[in-house]
Amino acid sequence: MNDRKQHVINKAHQLFIEKGFQATSIQDILEYSGISKGTFYNYFSSKNELLIAIFHSVYKKMEKERNELLIGQDPGDIEIFIKQIVLQLRSNRTNKLVNLFEEVIFIPDEELKEFIKRGHLKMLQWLYQRFIDIFGESKKPYLFDCAIMFKGFLFENLKHHTFARRPHESITEVVRYSVARLVSMVNDVSEKGEQLFPPELLEQWFPESAAHKHVSHEEIVRTVSLLKEELVNHEDQAKFKALLDFIQSETLHAKEPRRFLVESAFLSLKAIHPPSLKWTQNLQKLEELV
Amino acid sequence: MNDRKQHVINKAHQLFIEKGFQATSIQDILEYSGISKGTFYNYFSSKNELLIAIFHSVYKKMEKERNELLIGQDPGDIEIFIKQIVLQLRSNRTNKLVNLFEEVIFIPDEELKEFIKRGHLKMLQWLYQRFIDIFGESKKPYLFDCAIMFKGFLFENLKHHTFARRPHESITEVVRYSVARLVSMVNDVSEKGEQLFPPELLEQWFPESAAHKHVSHEEIVRTVSLLKEELVNHEDQAKFKALLDFIQSETLHAKEPRRFLVESAFLSLKAIHPPSLKWTQNLQKLEELV
DNA sequence: CCTTTAAATGTACTAGCAGTACAAATAGTA
DNA sequence: TACTATTTGTACTGCTAGTACATTTAAAGG
Known part of the structure; x- marks a missing residue:
């Protein structure tokens, strides 16, 4: 990856964080990163492709950090999981990845849509795997459902946490609370034997x-x-x-x-x-x- | 409300459902509803205002239908609640209200953003009130949290329900499953006495x-x-x-x-x-x- | 039936957007 | 120095939302 190209990616990402994707024009990016239009379209075939490049570079980094937390640790330890979630949420708060995801999901561009869907599924896949680590193989049939729901209420809690203008540091509380709900939920569904989606769906959806x-x-x-x-x-x-x-x-x-x-x-x-x-x-x- | 104006609202809504808000140009709307540009801007001062008008008219109708289900019924009956949720989800599936909400939340227009935020809070407020009916005043301190989380995992479940291309009719299953989780969750948090957000926040947020x-x-x-x-x-x-x-x-x-x-x-x-x-x-x- | 008033129309316009084409300038390299 | 690759700037296309306004059409009233 070209240094200059990476520089443009960083600068554009900054602008997107500040103003949002749609509110940032290519002209803005050109001025802010100090390149010409010709060069821009040398690097990226479109504004959407630039966005995908940003997603890629940020997501990779986050994934790496998150996985490093697991090295040499017990994968079944729920405290490690909490740390991983907090890390991802922090990274998200600074990089506004999810916000950009949501902003862009409805932009009429098939490639972009596909990319973002895959991002969501990746998250789900990761949660599912981690839940197997934590709750054991025996709970497997219910853990996909739980991954879906956990994703749902974690982000909803977080949304209202930021909405309530609570301090950045207290994210851990939100995560702990959400994880506590998750644990009860896993017990609940596995006791009652209720399943909504079979985990096989994941393999079916995921290339x-x-x-x-x-x-x-x-x-x-x-x-x-x-x-x-x-x-x-x-x-x-x-x-x-x-x-x-x-x-x-x-x-x-x-x-x-x-x-x-x-x-x-x-x-x-x-x-x-x-x-x-x-x-x-x-x-x-x-x-x-x- | 002018008949002709309502006609434009309906036609535009149809287009938005089919193609999305951003992918529908004003020109499309003019041709599809058979009016001229002049008339359009006589009715609506902008494309965004048209969207708000659509939201208004659809939301009003849905709210009315949902409240009618409650007339003469026991508000504490959870079956009625399930019916209300199913109704709203069905209405949403045909009208794509939530999709449009999500598409549009990041469009750089303050009025639109404010409007949509209020829509979400309204939903939350309603859930909270209904939960008080169903679970009783004693659970009040936890019901706001539960409203937030229920909203989160209900929609997440629904998202994957449609993603799995499951038949429209089986929405009820998703709702029943989600409500069952809700009931366990209410028990869980009230037993443990864990609260994330105090319900007073709602009054604070809501005009x-x-x-x-x-x-x-x-x-x-x-x-x-x-x-x-x-x-x-x-x-x-x-x-x-x-x-x-x-x-x-x-x-x-x-x-x-x-x-x-x-x-x-x-x-x-x-x-x-x-x-x-x-x-x-x-x-x-x-x-x-x- | 004619006049007044209101609504609808069509067209031409501005300004901004993403993206293309390409000749000219600049930098890097052998 | 000469060759190559990159970068640049500009002019262009075709799209968008929204404005301005003179003209036409329809409705209402005496």
Whole structure:
């Protein structure tokens, strides 16, 4: 990505945050970022494409930060989940991602619409996966419903939180309250056995590739965590943890993972002293994912 | 309201439903409704004002229908509430009110924004009042929170219902499911005593006049219902019920209520044979409201 | 039936918008 | 220095919302 191009993206994003997408003209962007019209249309084929570029760059960053919170932690710990949500809401408040999403969803442009729908589904997919971590596989049939509803009332609560001009810092309260509702809701629906939407819908809606990529991304982090738990009290735990961390960062963050290094790391991991059942199972799973 | 003007409103509404607000040009409206540009700007000072006129006319109708469902019914009956919600969602599906709301909320026009915000608050206010009917005064501190959250997850559920291309008729299932969640949620928050937003916020946000008018409107219907219940097994119940119905329709629907008729009706109602305590209390309340 | 008044029309106009085309200027590189 | 790629500025198209106003049509009243 061109530096200059990124600069335009940043400047335009700033303007969109301040004035909104529709109220910002291309002329504004040209003046504010100090480029000419010709250059602009060299970089982006349209104003809408620029917006998609902004979404991309901001969403990527947020996703990365959110996933980093999970590294080395217990995926089932609801406190981590709360932290992740707070992070995303904070990032949203500064970047106005959701606001832009909502502003733009009705603009007559199919590509843009599709992009935003996918963004929403991504969010839902992530929530669903995290709920499985937190509430366990047994609750699975109800967790998609809960993801939908949680998304609904979390954002509605947040909307009125900002509307009430409450201080930025107290977002955590809103999240804690919402999560408390979520927990009760999961119990409620699973006790009563009431389901509205089967989770299979998600796979149906979500173009396989993206869903799968996303899932495996999360799945690697999760599996690494589980493996680390197995290592507790092991004599060489430091060494093995380092190996696991290496595999994780190499596969997730490096642009071109060095295959041979990862493979050798797996060899070392397989040669662990007392190979517990869970360990070998998870290790195999991780290898497949990678 | 001019017939011709109403005709333009209808035609424009049709176009907005089909293509959306932004994708419909004034030229489209002129051709589709068969008027000239001059006439258009005689009726409406702008495209935005036309939209507000549409909102007004559709919302009024929906509000009326929804309130009529309550007439002569027990306001605490949750089945009636479900019917009201279904009605509103159906009306919304044909009129795309909410879609238009959402499309337009970010259009850079202060008047339009204010109008739409008020629409959302009205909805919230109504839900809150109905929840008090249904769950009782004792739950009041939590019912505003619940109204916010219910609004959030109801619409989110509905969004995915339409997204899943499920048949129109099964809306009732979605509503029943959502209401079931609501009931559990009310129990949950009131048991734990957790409150996020105090209901007083509503009065603070809502310009007094509108809120009050709205409340009393509903309140009359409610009080009349209660009075009718008192009449069961009374010898002249038919006559008294007719009097109550008359008062209700005269005050709510007539443009210039005939004061003297209403007053004489009250006189007749006060002269009831065995005046129970509840009866006189509620009658007095009704008189004050009127 | 004719006159007065009101409403509707059509057209030409302004100003702003997104996006295109392209020759000329500038910067980077070998 | 010469070649290449990028950047620039400007002029252009075709669309939009909204304005101005003289002209036509319809309605109402004496």
